[in-house]
Amino acid sequence: MLEDRYNLAHRLYPYSRSVDQDAATPAHHQVIVIGGGPVGMAAALELGLKGIETLVLDDHEGVGQGSRAICFSKRCLEIAHRLGAAGPMMEKGVEWSLGRVFHGEREVFEFNLLPEEGHRFPAFINLQQPYFEKYLVERIRQAQAEGVPIEIRGRNKVTDIDTDSDKVALQIETPDGQYSLTADWVIAADGAGSPTRKMMGLGFDGKVFEDNFLIADVRMKADFPVERRFWFEPPFKGSGDSALLHKQPDGEWRIDFQIGWHIDREKELQDENIRARLDAMLSPMGIDYEIVWTSIYTFQCRRMEKFRHDRVIFVGDSCHQVSPFGARGCNSGMQDVDNLGWKLKRVIDGLSPEELLDSYDEERIAATDENILNSTRSTDFITPKSTISKVFRNAVLDLSEENDFARPFVNSGRLSIPATLDGSTLNTQDDLPGAPARSRPGAVCPDAPLDGDFLLDRLGGRFAVLAIGVDVPDFQGDIDADRLMFSKGQFPVLEERYLGGTEQAIYLIRPDQHVAGRWADWSIDAVCKAFGRATGMAEKG
Amino acid sequence: MGKLNRSRNLSDADDIYAALIAAHEGLSDEESTALNARLILTLFNHIGDADVIGEALEVATLAGQQERHKAL
Helix, strand or coil: CCCCCCCEEEECCCCCCCHHHHCCCCEEEEEEEECCCHHHHHHHHHHHCCCCCEEEECCCCEEECCCCCCEEEHHHHHHHHHCCCHHHHHHHCEEECEEEEEECCEEEEEEECCCCCCCCCCCEEECCHHHHHHHHHHHHHHHHHCCCCEEEECCCEEEEEEECCCCEEEEEEECCEEEEEEEEEEEECCCCCCHHHHHCCCCCEEEEEEEEEEEEEEEECCCCCCCEEEEECCCCCCCCCEEEEEECCCCEEEEEEECCCCCCHHHHCCHHHHHHHHHHHHHHHCCCEEEEEEEEEEEEEEECCCCEECCEEECHHHCEECCCCCCCCHHHHHHHHHHHHHHHHHHHCCCCCHHHHHHHHHHHHHHHHHHHHHHHHHHHHHCCCCHHHHHHHHHHHHHHHHCHHHHHHCCCCCCCCCCCCCCCCCCCCCECCCCCHHHCCCCECCCCECCCCEHHHHCCCCCEEEEECCCCCCCCCCCCCEEEEECCCCCHHHHHHHCCCCCCEEEEECCCCEEEEEECCCCHHHHHHHHHHHCCCCCCC | CCCCCCCCCCCCHHHHHHHHHHHHCCCCHHHHHHHHHHHHHHHHHHHCCHHHHHHHHHHHHHHHCCCCCCCC
């Protein structure tokens, strides 16, 4: 009945019988999150910390094994930081920002993802996914102890779901049998194979890539530098058509080999066959290793047509799936949560109309399409679909060895950067000529160092008005937002990122740290209007 | 050195590359080769400078001679 689909790395929330299972009529919850992966747990934290009663239902009792998501982006860490969970991630994770690409023996391309200083977080950390999930659950435990209304139920598998315009009804299977629950809202975070999506009969269309990748987590002593290394046509023959190497904590390394479409999966997963590939790569360097975990994956690029279906809202892989090149899976799921949390809170509190949630669809579908486009292109370059496509791919690699001009074409993954919500109906048109494009309406606020802390530490969770070089009167009563004021000359990096060539600036910043609007001069009317627009209270147009 | 621009000159390499691959989609190898020929001749005309074209031919030829792999 309730069989494990995977082995656990950490058993964090063993099944225990809930009083809801003995209720005469189905117990009701404000929000139910289906799925206890990283995105589901982040959603629970996001909502629970806002005072929303949130119940997580997971069909397992903890987190699965394997490095899986492995690369956590700067934006993902900024979101985790806002939720109070980034500390242990940073302590454990391996920081990197440099990527090097090889063709055979030769290096053809190098990229630095964070070439500037003055950000709290690095471009990426590598961390085995079980740690990332465990730290989120530990943060939930800590929050629960402080009275934050989150509950996690292990071995609770949702077997039926029915949504209408005022509530959602769920049927749940447990080791003690079935029970029913109702909820105001359901967040479906149950992964790419989403049972919720299937139970609701919703489509998930896209493109399948005909290739297989073998992943191996190995423990070894190797002195590769801490950087992402990618090989097209690796010089270590017999390993794969491409290879990717990442350093992880605990002396582990993550290696991905591209092994072709027509393979015998069971055979490839046999220990001796995995060792043959690893030996091809590592033996010539005299490296001994121990296999920790292996898997074979294929992938697809696809998304749901809409992420919100009445009172069921899909987040993470359940509504969008991309190829792994670019680290756009878990990192985009975290941005879904970031985008949804404050909107759902406003709707639940009756501060904004339900239509505000349509902007979650609008903004995150645009971000998803950008992720799918980038990851599709990377995949087309890494696994060319036709003879001519491979000819061009290799022409790029051949030229790139000696010719810098060809290197921008080299595509071993365009790594996750936060979505800029250009064109969102929540944005107010840019009214700050001469200011940097990177902090335009729709963009995530670039971080900047302040007095021993960072700008993003002071933003998030609530709306904020950021004023630089201009005084802003107290606006409480007109707008429910924090006020941050800095005088000119106080923090040069802040000014470089928010003023550029202008003398002064006013920014309206959303609870998810995206810029909603910006102006040169203070006008309560302009800011009120932008606030109304950003909270779905203004007429569109 | 020469007149050929050998520094990075495209701001949207991924878009251009994708358009190129898309133009070849569904073509046979022979049709693809012919498309490439027409494309090169069209670009030659745009360049309009025999010295530049000569240098480009040299760059392309040299990059192909590094015989680390046989094409396919």
